[in-house]
Amino acid sequence: MKAIDLRVENQVRPLGLGEASPRFSWRYEGSPSNYVQGVYHIEVARSADFRMALWSSGLMSGAESHLVPYLGPPLEPGSRYWFRIRAGSSEAAISEWSDPSWFETALDPRFSEPGAWPFPFITAERLSDARSSAATSLEKTLELPFTPVSARVRATALGLYELTLNGEKVSEARLTPGWTAYGKRLAYQTYDVTGRLKRGVNVIAAMLGPGWYKGEMTWLKSRNLYGKRTAFSCQLEALGPGGEIFSASTDPSWEGRDSPLLFAEIYHGEIYDARLERKGALRPVSLLKLPEVAVVPQDGPPVLPHERFAARKIATPLGDFVLDFGQNLTGWVEFRVEGLPGERLVLSHAETLDASGNFYTKNLRRARNRVEYFLRGGPPELFSPRFSFQGFRYIRIEEWPGKDRGLEPSPKDFTAVVIRSSMEETLTFECSHPGLNQLHHNIAWGWKGNAVDIPTDCPQRDERLGWTGDAQIFAATASRLCRTDRFFLKWLRDLRADQRPDGGVPFVIPDVLSNNPKKEPMMESTHSSTGWADAAVMVPWEVYRASGDLRILEESWPSMKAWVEYIRARAEDGLLWNTGFHFGDWVALDAKEGSFFGATPNDLTATAYYARSTEILAETARILGKDAEARDYGALHKQIVGAFRAEFLTARGRLASRTQTAHILALAFGLAPEEHVARIIRDLLRLLDENDGHLTTGFLGTPAFCDALSGSGRLDRAYALLLKEDFPSWLYQVGKGATTVWEHWDGLKPDGRMWSAKMNSFNHYAYGAVGDWMYRTIGGIEQERDSAGYRRIVFKPRPGGGLTWARQELETPYGKAAMSWSIADGIWSLEFEVPPNASARLVLPSGETRWGSGSWSVEEEIPTAAVR
Numbered sequence: 034m035k036a037i038d039l040r041v042e043n044q045v046r047p048l049g050l051g052e053a054s055p056r057f058s059w060r061y062e063g064s065p066s067n068y069v070q071g072v073y074h075i076e077v078a079r080s081a082d083f084r085m086a087l088w089s090s091g092l093m094s095g096a097e098s099h100l101v102p103y104l105g106p107p108l109e110p111g112s113r114y115w116f117r118i119r120a121g122s123s124e125a126a127i128s129e130w131s132d133p134s135w136f137e138t139a140l141d142p143r144f145s146e147p148g149a150w151p152f153p154f155i156t157a158e159r160l161s162d163a164r165s166s167a168a169t170s171l172e173k174t175l176e177l178p179f180t181p182v183s184a185r186v187r188a189t190a191l192g193l194y195e196l197t198l199n200g201e202k203v204s205e206a207r208l209t210p211g212w213t214a215y216g217k218r219l220a221y222q223t224y225d226v227t228g229r230l231k232r233g234v235n236v237i238a239a240m241l242g243p244g245w246y247k248g249e250m251t252w253l254k255s256r257n258l259y260g261k262r263t264a265f266s267c268q269l270e271a272l273g274p275g276g277e278i279f280s281a282s283t284d285p286s287w288e289g290r291d292s293p294l295l296f297a298e299i300y301h302g303e304i305y306d307a308r309l310e311r312k313g314a315l316r317p318v319s320l321l322k323l324p325e326v327a328v329v330p331q332d333g334p335p336v337l338p339h340e341r342f343a344a345r346k347i348a349t350p351l352g353d354f355v356l357d358f359g360q361n362l363t364g365w366v367e368f369r370v371e372g373l374p375g376e377r378l379v380l381s382h383a384e385t386l387d388a389s390g391n392f393y394t395k396n397l398r399r400a401r402n403r404v405e406y407f408l409r410g411g412p413p414e415l416f417s418p419r420f421s422f423q424g425f426r427y428i429r430i431e432e433w434p435g436k437d438r439g440l441e442p443s444p445k446d447f448t449a450v451v452i453r454s455s456m457e458e459t460l461t462f463e464c465s466h467p468g469l470n471q472l473h474h475n476i477a478w479g480w481k482g483n484a485v486d487i488p489t490d491c492p493q494r495d496e497r498l499g500w501t502g503d504a505q506i507f508a509a510t511a512s513r514l515c516r517t518d519r520f521f522l523k524w525l526r527d528l529r530a531d532q533r534p535d536g537g538v539p540f541v542i543p544d545v546l547s548n549n550p551k552k553e554p555m556m557e558s559t560h561s562s563t564g565w566a567d568a569a570v571m572v573p574w575e576v577y578r579a580s581g582d583l584r585i586l587e588e589s590w591p592s593m594k595a596w597v598e599y600i601r602a603r604a605e606d607g608l609l610w611n612t613g614f615h616f617g618d619w620v621a622l623d624a625k626e627g628s629f630f631g632a633t634p635n636d637l638t639a640t641a642y643y644a645r646s647t648e649i650l651a652e653t654a655r656i657l658g659k660d661a662e663a664r665d666y667g668a669l670h671k672q673i674v675g676a677f678r679a680e681f682l683t684a685r686g687r688l689a690s691r692t693q694t695a696h697i698l699a700l701a702f703g704l705a706p707e708e709h710v711a712r713i714i715r716d717l718l719r720l721l722d723e724n725d726g727h728l729t730t731g732f733l734g735t736p737a738f739c740d741a742l743s744g745s746g747r748l749d750r751a752y753a754l755l756l757k758e759d760f761p762s763w764l765y766q767v768g769k770g771a772t773t774v775w776e777h778w779d780g781l782k783p784d785g786r787m788w789s790a791k792m793n794s795f796n797h798y799a800y801g802a803v804g805d806w807m808y809r810t811i812g813g814i815e816q817e818r819d820s821a822g823y824r825r826i827v828f829k830p831r832p833g834g835g836l837t838w839a840r841q842e843l844e845t846p847y848g849k850a851a852m853s854w855s856i857a858d859g860i861w862s863l864e865f866e867v868p869p870n871a872s873a874r875l876v877l878p879s880g881e882t883r884w885g886s887g888s889w890s891v892e893e894e895i896p897t898a899a900v901r
């Protein structure tokens with residue numbers, strides 16, 4: 034049984050790996066029964082034949098097969114290393130060597146120290162171009178003395194860049210170099226360009242657009258938040274057949290010019306004039322001094338094109354030319370167009386139609402989401418945006434060649450292309466309830482649409498920011514849907530870079546509110562709102578739990594701790610947090626008319642979250658072997674819980690705030706003493722009943738609602754809540770034809786009216802956080818409290834709500850875990866799969882059983898009442 038699926042730092046054959054001691058993971062061929070690894074052997078070499086091993090772990094006893102560190106001599110920068118694995122249940126049963134895999138190290142880590150990047154940044158923009166949204170081009174002709182056997186380019190930019198070699202894009206990656214805390218961290222990418230260079234003349238060129246760096250950001254119409262001019266930096270290194278090296282980098286000998294991309298803004302779209310391709314006069318470039326920024330190897334996954342959707346023409350009452358792609362998505366439209374030079378194609382994008390079925394863009398606020406293309410003329414032309422993206426399901430074609438001659442565009446010339454950070458999808462879920470299947474789809478698409486290099490609130494209006502609260506709420510669900518480790522690793526590094534010296538955590542990461550000269554009047558601060566800033570603690574925790582990657586906790590520890598200490602310093606007696614600005618139970622339905630702020634008092638939500646973050650911090654300390662801190666934070670947690678009870682719970686267990694969210698948090702965060710749980714759940718059910726069984730909760734209450742019910746013995750009510758179909762509910766949105774999750778329960782009201790266009794996104798993942806409950810409870814796959822990476826699985830499906838079957842597969846770091854169950858004639862049949870080198874506990878009403886790896890099935894009688 035060979036080791037397969039070799040990874041290093043959770044990646045397959047990465048280029049430009051920055052970790053000094055990378056860690057290896059592997060899985061096994063086939064699905065052996067009761068397999069536990071007893072021995073393993075790792076070898077690392079400079080060549081694929083392994084003739085000269087650089088490091089051999091030797092035959093090691095142990096069950097580790099995930100993230101096992103390299104312990105050999107220091108790795109050289111910019112080099113390829115091969116590795117292979119053999120492993121087995123015992124020395125006698127050790128496998129043959131796996132197929133080799135490899136990784137390449139990043140540049141010398143000293144280059145990544147602040148201000149130390151050695152390759153000049155050049156710009157074709159002038160000092161007066163700060164407000165320009167046009168893209169510029171930079172290029173250089175290189176004479177290569179040989180056809181390389183190997184060549185790499187490392188590149189980055191202030192702004193966004195698209196790099197070409199001899200006219201061809203070097204990569205599928207989009208929106209490079211991605212969005213980081215630019216003032217402190219900027220990523221460089223590494224490309225293998227071996228096949229793209231030839232002996233003789235080669236042209237290396239980059240197009241640069243404003244992007245997140247200097248373009249318009251936030252609803253405050255701010256721009257130039259990081260700088261005034263775009264700039265580019267790259268290094269090329271090519272190896273000749275005789276071992277000779279050719280290298281070059283950006284320098285003052287490059288030339289620049291205006292580009293055909295006359296306008297490109299993340300929010301507003303693009304204007305491209307194909308007649309201007311390679312036409313502008315070349316001019317000298319200027320060198321730009323980079324402030325003290327660390328230029329680091331890219332740590333997150335690249336943004337790549339993914340799914341493609343075909344269009345269907347629909348009729349609208351206004352008679353617009355509207356195409357429907359059938360899915361609310363994030364990306365852009367790729368189109369083919371043919372016509373005369375200078376004729377135009379103009380597209381607008383929209384997420385939804387209005388009540389009368391017309392194209393609706395008001396909720397995009399000031400984001401124009403418009404693409405305008407001037408034709409070159411001649412053979413068919415293909416175009417898609419490069420420095421903007423759109424959140425949409427519909428497009429309106431406003432101008433097209435031949436419009437005045439009565440010609441019509443053909444829908445087949447328009448394809449919606451989804452772009453997002455490339456993360457392996459890990460979950461499939463299906464059950465007997467079609468509405469829940471659609472809800473699962475919507476949850477998954479909410480994540481797909483809001484994972485464009487950073488976790489965003491929404492992908493369409495003039496926002497698309499890394500709102501910490503949204504990420505905090507959704508991280509657990511996201512980490513079931515996908516392998517999120519690299520994605521959040523990167524974002525958490527930006528969170529730490531932007532965290533304040535006093536431990537405060539900005540509302541958005543990267544933080545474009547604190548450095549923003551304009552201020553939002555509604556917000557008294559730009560950082561440290563409860564439930565939002567707790568992302569500093571809760572996101573690393575959820576990612577660790579899903580991925581089994583301890584390093585994410587190690588790296589995050591100081592920031593997690595600083596956040597909890599920030600609160601402690603501001604809380605009354607260090608325990609009751611009753612100061613500061615908070616979003617609270619944001620957009621809850623119990624908010625006052627026209628307000629976003631839910632009715633649950635901030636001191637209650639803030640103290641509840643303080644307790645929960647401190648509890649996680651104590652647990653993290655324990656896992657990291659920081660015993661004293663584990664004890665201290667454990668004690669602090671108890672005291673906070675005590676303060677919560679003293680302030681918000683009467684002696685007989687009545688909560689001081691009569692809102693659903695107050696009760697949910699008290700139950701879900703374990704804040705109530707055992708003897709009061711029954712009372713609190715009774716009160717919560719009463720609050721539900723007063724609303725005809727409907728929720729009134731916002732961002733803080735909703736994610737834990739089903740858990741608060743099912744965790745307190747009311748699984749039936751959790752199902753009833755989840756399965757509600759009338760307004761407001763998850764399935765109400767489904768019934769309204771949603772293909773993503775909405776920001777507001779009442780985004781579209783039953784009478785067809787919409788929530789104010791001032792803030793009404795139809796693609797906001799936050800309320801999709803119920804997915805985590807669905808996948809655990811219906812899908813039945815969770816893990817032991819002290820397990821990570823699903824090493825010790827708990828299968829505990831809990832049927833209800835009349836569901837008769839469910840199927841779920843979860844790709845864990847150890848391999849596929851699966852659970853599928855069905856109920857017929859009072860018999861409950863379960864089939865499940867445990868990945869090799871993992872184990873499981875199956876929990877059923879009749880009792881518990883333990884299982885090793887392999888595919889298994891059991892049956893048991895189930896009383897009908899248990900299922901309803």
Ligand code: BGC
Nearest residue numbers: 490491496500502503616619
């Ligand atoms: C965003 C939210 C965010 C909130 C802060 C909104 O504009 O879209 O999702 O968390 O502001 O309360």
